[in-house]
Amino acid sequence: MSNTPLAAGTDPFRLFADAIYQDLGAPVSPIADGELHRFDDPDTKRNNAACWYVLHLDGLPAGAYGNWRTGTSYTWRANTDREITQAERERINSVVRVARQKRLQEKAKGYMDAQQRAGVMWRQAVPATTAHPYLAAKGIYSMGLRQAGDVLLVPLTNIGGELVNLQTIRADGKKLFLKGGRITGCFCLTGGAELPHT
Numbered sequence: 001m002s003n004t005p006l007a008a009g010t011d012p013f014r015l016f017a018d019a020i021y022q023d024l025g026a027p028v029s030p031i032a033d034g035e036l037h038r039f040d041d042p043d044t045k046r047n048n049a050a051c052w053y054v055l056h057l058d059g060l061p062a063g064a065y066g067n068w069r070t071g072t073s074y075t076w077r078a079n080t081d082r083e084i085t086q087a088e089r090e091r092i093n094s095v096v097r098v099a100r101q102k103r104l105q106e107k108a109k110g111y112m113d114a115q116q117r118a119g120v121m122w123r124q125a126v127p128a129t130t131a132h133p134y135l136a137a138k139g140i141y142s143m144g145l146r147q148a149g150d151v152l153l154v155p156l157t158n159i160g161g162e163l164v165n166l167q168t169i170r171a172d173g174k175k176l177f178l179k180g181g182r183i184t185g186c187f188c189l190t191g192g193a194e195l196p197h198t
Contacts (some may be wrong), residue, residue, distance in 0.1 A: 003139070012074045013055075016076055017030055024042075024066075026039055026041065028053065036052055036054050038052050052065060060078065061092075063075070063077075064095045075092055111181060111182045113180055115176070119198065122146060122153060124148065127145075127146055128152055130142055144188070151168050151169065152168065152169040156187065157187065158185065165182055
């Protein structure tokens with residue numbers, strides 16, 4: 001936990017923002033409403049909203065912040081030259097628990113939404129041909145891939161064989177996974193006897 005001395009006239013917003021900048025490298029202008037706020041991880045592409053914070057100023061200024069991409073999280077409180085009460089400690093711990101729970105819910109929703117989009121896209125696509133520019137340039141077969149226009153669809157399945165995400169490959173070779181979809185623990189079976197269930 002980061003404890004920042006709170007001298008008379010010190011701005012807790014600035015102290016909290018400084019702690020975030022020191023630990024995550026991201027400049028923020030915090031809002032102290034007790035709600036979860038997201039901001040970009042400066043070490044990856046823009047508009048990623050991978051970082052988060054929650055700040056309370058009622059009673060003892062305290063908050064939590066972290067980076068969901070890296071899995072790091074921190075708690076913060078202003079050091080007011082007094083001992084933190086049990087109620088304040090519980091409130092800080094609650095802030096962290098709520099932020100983690102919200103992230104898990106968002107992640108699960110992202111997985112479900114991406115899985116549904118993947119199923120629709122997969123069913124609407126046609127089997128890919130080796131004439132696709134990417135496949136032709138690489139000299140590879142289209143084993144189990146599909147195509148939507150000039151975009152290749154590579155199915156990602158879980159160990160149970162369920163289609164959970166797609167990787168899209170454009171003719172110019174640019175590859176993207178569906179936003180919010182599961183990637184870890186997934187694979188693409190090419191040339192095998194079983195293809196994804198949709």
